[in-house]
Amino acid sequence: MDGTSPNKLKVAYLGPMASYSHQAALACFDNEEYLLEAQSQIKDAFAAVQAANGSDFAVVPFENSTYGTVVFTLDQFVDQESKYPDLLVCGELYLPVHHCLVGHASKRRSANLSQEHVWDDDNQMQANCNPKRSSTLMKGLQHVSMIYSHPAAFGQCEQFLSLYLKGVRKQEVSSTSRAAEMVAEEGPGSRSAAISSSLAADIHGLQLLAESIQDQDDNSTRFFVLKNGKSNPRGLAPSPRQPSNTNGDKWKTLVSFTLPQQPSGTLAEVLQIFKNHGLNLTSINSRPSLEHTWHYVFLIEVQGRRDEADGGAMNQALKELDTKTKGWKWLGSWRDRSPT
Numbered sequence: 201m202d203g204t205s206p207n208k209l210k211v212a213y214l215g216p217m218a219s220y221s222h223q224a225a226l227a228c229f230d231n232e233e234y235l236l237e238a239q240s241q242i243k244d245a246f247a248a249v250q251a252a253n254g255s256d257f258a259v260v261p262f263e264n265s266t267y268g269t270v271v272f273t274l275d276q277f278v279d280q281e282s283k284y285p286d287l288l289v290c291g292e293l294y295l296p297v298h299h300c301l302v303g304h305a306s307k308r309r310s311a312n313l314s315q316e317h318v319w320d321d322d323n324q325m326q327a328n329c330n331p332k333r334s335s336t337l338m339k340g341l342q343h344v345s346m347i348y349s350h351p352a353a354f355g356q357c358e359q360f361l362s363l364y365l366k367g368v369r370k371q372e373v374s375s376t377s378r379a380a381e382m383v384a385e386e387g388p389g390s391r392s393a394a395i396s397s398s399l400a401a402d403i404h405g406l407q408l409l410a411e412s413i414q415d416q417d418d419n420s421t422r423f424f425v426l427k428n429g430k431s432n433p434r435g436l437a438p439s440p441r442q443p444s445n446t447n448g449d450k451w452k453t454l455v456s457f458t459l460p461q462q463p464s465g466t467l468a469e470v471l472q473i474f475k476n477h478g479l480n481l482t483s484i485n486s487r488p489s490l491e492h493t494w495h496y497v498f499l500i501e502v503q504g505r506r507d508e509a510d511g512g513a514m515n516q517a518l519k520e521l522d523t524k525t526k527g528w529k530w531l532g533s534w535r536d537r538s539p540t
């Protein structure tokens with residue numbers, strides 16, 4: 201099939217090309233078989249899967265091991281305006297995330313190195329203030345007067361930024377690859393830099409000013425694969441092309457719920473329902489419901505799956521949610537790909 205085949209299944213991701221979402225999408229969906237379509241924002245990826253004749257799947261970031269949950273994504277699952285009634289999670293993928301500072305190198309060789317930096321034998325400057333990190337400065341950074349990136353990427357590189365670029369202006373943009381694109385658009389004289397992947401730097405002809413600048417060496421982001429449960433009820437995400445884990449046939453389920461307005465003790469009672477059925481809770485998040493002040497939508501992940509046939513522990517537990525919650529929604533069951 202050629203790259204424009206109308207028969208290919210479509211996969212939406214947060215673009216432009218070379219974002220981490222794009223790399224996660226490529227790890228699951230072969231470029232030859234699927235048509236990967238860049239979206240400007242996470243909410244556009246949700247909308248694309250909900251739309252009639254839209255995308256068949258979307259790949260969206262859900263949480264990062266250093267910086268926590270991606271609130272843009274949580275808010276789409278909260279779905280205050282009921283824009284995505286048919287969306288379901290049908291897969292997950294864990295992607296190691298190694299950020300770089302990318303831009304145009306200064307014409308002048310840096311003359312003013314801080315005491316905390318030493319040139320090593322390869323003529324690279326190493327940060328030696330924190331043995332856990334192995335950031336490598338490839339170039340001087342004195343000329344950098346503006347940094348673009350996605351808010352999550354800024355949050356994952358706080359130590360590097362405060363060590364090497366304290367006080368430099370930061371501008372949040374829609375993705376790390378958009379940040380790299382903006383620096384490239386400003387041209388070679390630009391004093392701006394971006395936090396992005398090295399792939400984004402390659403694509404835009406930018407130089408690596410520093411590599412591996414994330415605070416944690418094992419920084420990783422978990423992505424969800426979404427489908428439209430109405431038009432594609434049985435769809436499951438293809439297995440990611442990454443080292444397989446040993447979770448066998450383990451599954452996870454995402455559920456959102458709200459509590460009655462005077463919820464004294466009911467949150468614990470809702471969680472107890474899953475315990476009573478022998479189901480293990482693996483995460484809990486909350487976002488403002490916007491229905492009343494200090495009222496929340498809770499999103500929980502539970503090990504196990506909702507079965508198509510009636511019966512089974514998860515089906516029973518979900519039924520019981522009617523008795524304790526104001527409302528709840530099943531948001532999908534998918535194969536557990538947690539790294540082991």
Ligand SMILES: O=C(O)C(=O)C[C@]1(C(=O)O)C=C[C@@H](O)C=C1
Pocket residue numbers: 214218219220221222261264270297350352353374375376377421
């Ligand atoms: O900006 C990107 O490249 C994205 O794909 C988004 C995103 C995120 O929202 O967490 C994905 C992975 C990294 O954690 C940083 C940014």
